[in-house]
Amino acid sequence: MSAILNIKVKILSGKEVVPNIYLMRLKAPEITQDALSGQFIHIKCSKDNYPLLRRPFSIHRIDKEKGEIFILFQVVGEGTKLLAQRVVGDDLDIMGPIGNGFNIYPESRKIMIVGGGIGVAPLLALCEESIRQGKEVRVLISALKKELVIGEESFRNLGAKVDVATDDGSYQHKGLVTDLLEGSIREGWLANQIFACGPKSMLKKIVEISLDAHIDCQVSLEERMACGIGACLGCVCKIKTKDKKEDKVKYEFKKVCEDGPIFGGSEVVWDD
Amino acid sequence: MIDKTCLKVEIAGIKLKNPVMTASGTFGYGQEYVPFVDLNRLGAMILKGITLKPKMGNPPPRIIETPSGMLNAIGLQNVGVEMLIREKLPYLQKFNTPVIINISGDTIEEYVELAERLGEVSKEMGVTGLEVNISCPNVKKRGMVWGTDAKATYEIINSIRKTTSLPLIVKLTPNVTNIKTIAQAAEEAGADALSLINTLVGMTVDIDSRKPKLANISGGLSGPAVKPVALWLVWQVFQTVNIPVIGIGGIIKVEDALEFIIAGARAIEIGTANFVNPRVTIEIIEGIEKYLIENNIKDINELVGSMKI
Numbered sequence: 001m002s003a004i005l006n007i008k009v010k011i012l013s014g015k016e017v018v019p020n021i022y023l024m025r026l027k028a029p030e031i032t033q034d035a036l037s038g039q040f041i042h043i044k045c046s047k048d049n050y051p052l053l054r055r056p057f058s059i060h061r062i063d064k065e066k067g068e069i070f071i072l073f074q075v076v077g078e079g080t081k082l083l084a085q086r087v088v089g090d091d092l093d094i095m096g097p098i099g100n101g102f103n104i105y106p107e108s109r110k111i112m113i114v115g116g117g118i119g120v121a122p123l124l125a126l127c128e129e130s131i132r133q134g135k136e137v138r139v140l141i142s143a144l145k146k147e148l149v150i151g152e153e154s155f156r157n158l159g160a161k162v163d164v165a166t167d168d169g170s171y172q173h174k175g176l177v178t179d180l181l182e183g184s185i186r187e188g189w190l191a192n193q194i195f196a197c198g199p200k201s202m203l204k205k206i207v208e209i210s211l212d213a214h215i216d217c218q219v220s221l222e223e224r225m226a227c228g229i230g231a232c233l234g235c236v237c238k239i240k241t242k243d244k245k246e247d248k249v250k251y252e253f254k255k256v257c258e259d260g261p262i263f264g265g266s267e268v269v270w271d272d
Numbered sequence: 273m274i275d276k277t278c279l280k281v282e283i284a285g286i287k288l289k290n291p292v293m294t295a296s297g298t299f300g301y302g303q304e305y306v307p308f309v310d311l312n313r314l315g316a317m318i319l320k321g322i323t324l325k326p327k328m329g330n331p332p333p334r335i336i337e338t339p340s341g342m343l344n345a346i347g348l349q350n351v352g353v354e355m356l357i358r359e360k361l362p363y364l365q366k367f368n369t370p371v372i373i374n375i376s377g378d379t380i381e382e383y384v385e386l387a388e389r390l391g392e393v394s395k396e397m398g399v400t401g402l403e404v405n406i407s408c409p410n411v412k413k414r415g416m417v418w419g420t421d422a423k424a425t426y427e428i429i430n431s432i433r434k435t436t437s438l439p440l441i442v443k444l445t446p447n448v449t450n451i452k453t454i455a456q457a458a459e460e461a462g463a464d465a466l467s468l469i470n471t472l473v474g475m476t477v478d479i480d481s482r483k484p485k486l487a488n489i490s491g492g493l494s495g496p497a498v499k500p501v502a503l504w505l506v507w508q509v510f511q512t513v514n515i516p517v518i519g520i521g522g523i524i525k526v527e528d529a530l531e532f533i534i535a536g537a538r539a540i541e542i543g544t545a546n547f548v549n550p551r552v553t554i555e556i557i558e559g560i561e562k563y564l565i566e567n568n569i570k571d572i573n574e575l576v577g578s579m580k581i
Contacts, residue, residue: 003307006550044548049524052495052548053337095550224333226342226547229307231300233320233349234335253329253349271331 002034004098004229008091012068014084018148021074021118022084023060026092029067035059036101037125038220038262041071042228044093045079045086055079056225056257058122058197059097072150074118098228099261102126102195102218104133112184112191112215113139113160114177114206116198120151122220122261124158126195131159138189139163142177142198146170178205185213192216200270207265217265223256230258238269277564278571279557281315283516283539284439284464286370286401288315291533291572292557295520295543296321296374296403296443297346301360302367308550311367313557315539319360321374321405324382324389326352331487336476341495341522342544343474345488348376353389361397370400372441380431387436394438402438404429404463407445407470419445419470422457433462441518444468446498446505455509466509467518467541469502495544496522503535510536510577524552526559533560536577 009028017023031041042054061070075084086092104111104126111130115123120141130137137160143149144167155162163180164172173180181194190213196206197220210217225235236253237260251269254260279290293316299305302317311317329349336343351360356373364371373390377383383404390399406418406425418424429442442458444451446469455466471492476485484490502521510517519537523529524545532540545552560572569575 006308049496049548050340051337052340052544053342054548224335224337226335226344226544227298227300227304227550228547229300229304229550231304231320232298232335232344232547233329233346234344236329236332236334236349238331253332 035097038102039097041096045083072121108192110191114196116202119198204270290315291539295541298543316370341497343491345491372401374403376405391436403441422453426457426461429461441465452512465516507535
């Protein structure tokens with residue numbers, strides 16, 4: 001893994017792509033050189049120290065040629081609100097690239113990518129990389145309603161087949177994205193790997209489906225984070241330990257920032 | 273104007289290049305910050321708090337941001353003293369910065385055993401001193417209890433003192449009615465220096481779920497929000513004891529560090545700010561030097577406790 005940098009980068013563009021969700025493009029050749037899909041950057045959203053802590057954002061797209069990275073984020077609190085207000089030409093204090101990234105196996109031929117809501121953020125870079133490696137890629141995305149569907153065109157433009165589920169049925173399938181996943185498996189489209197990012201309840205269900213179908217599954221997790229470099233131990237999640245002597249599931253706390261944010265789906269202990 | 277100044281201070285018999293140390297739990301085991309900080313430039317490094325056996329820590333969420341601060345309830349997750357000795361300390365050998373180990377336990381016996389073990393390997397592994405955590409608010413058993421009672425403070429520090437000749441820094445909690453009596457008890461029991469403050473106990477509530485935002489319910493408040501409390505307590509303790517005081521609490525820029533020094537801190541520890549700006553320690557060292565030169569102060573020790581009232 002490459003060293004984590006702390007640098008100032010220029011905001012090249014920023015726009016609200018769907019209500020309350022923003023796409024921001026940053027000039028960061030130092031980061032694009034080594035960045036992997038699934039990694040994230042840790043951004044100081046404010047110019048002063050309020051809010052205090054950095055906020056982690058998945059890398060949405062990596063443009064190595066132009067030395068640019070994209071982030072896609074939803075405004076959910078004070079940090080993201082300030083970030084959305086930053087203007088083109090502003091310097092942004094970032095740390096990155098951070099984390100392990102998705103692991104696309106060389107032998108995989110078919111890749112299934114599943115994103116729920118803003119969970120699509122790290123998946124576009126993954127889709128691009130998978131297609132670059134010559135994989136056949138299908139993408140399933142979900143949103144509350146039609147106006148909030150993110151990235152459908154971007155995934156399609158890369159050459160992936162895209163299906164959408166909306167909670168209210170205002171666009172394509174009415175229901176859960178996991179219905180689409182089960183449907184595709186029933187129809188016999190069996191991926192070699194499933195990659196997913198989104199709400200925990202969705203990820204839990206996807207892992208169950210992948211286990212039933214004997215498909216390898218990787219999920220991108222998030223947790224409240226402070227340092228982003230493995231020092232504070234704030235951003236932990238429960239990961240099963242290898243020792244299976246006892247019947248009871250044993251687990252340990254792993255850091256989302258350093259050990260993740262990508263984990264094998266079957267390793268994660270999902271709390272109810 | 274002078275063109276050179278002296279930043280050297282001595283704490284608990286440990287000679288520091290400058291008064292800037294890293295606060296336990298905010299700087300990992302040192303190595304995590306190597307991409308950002310030349311560890312050789314630090315006054316001292318205090319590593320993540322260690323216990324005799326590895327500790328799993330509390331379930332997440334472990335941290336929540338609060339106005340100008342954060343609450344944490346990590347629960348002392350750590351690798352245990354043996355792994356610290358085997359896997360973490362060897363890496364730090366190549367740096368010439370003093371390494372201070374922050375120790376915690378559930379019983380006096382555990383503290384004593386830890387101090388003994390670290391004493392055994394101190395020369396070989398470069399352990400320069402111990403910071404005794406009698407003030408962690410996030411562990412179920414004794415944790416903070418030692419540090420909230422003068423008798424218990426005396427008892428535990430005295431037991432550790434009898435065990436080790438390593439310099440002892442005692443880290444005090446602000447969650448007490450009278451910090452002076454605790455500080456005196458630690459001094460009488462043989463502490464070589466006092467560091468303060470550990471975090472203030474706090475809580476936040478999610479109004480939608482009506483659940484506490486931290487899985488542990490309560491956590492320790494740190495960051496700029498606690499600085500005035502910390503300054504007041506440092507000043508109180510500085511007036512009470514004859515051993516050096518190390519100031520901790522919300523230091524994020526050089527002015528904060530200078531406030532603590534003027535209020536009586538011979539050294540300072542930087543904590544939460546490391547999470548925001550990984551280079552903050554170096555920036556503060558440079559800032560202190562600049563302030564001293566600009567104010568014609570030849571030796572930082574002249575500034576310690578120089579508050580005019």
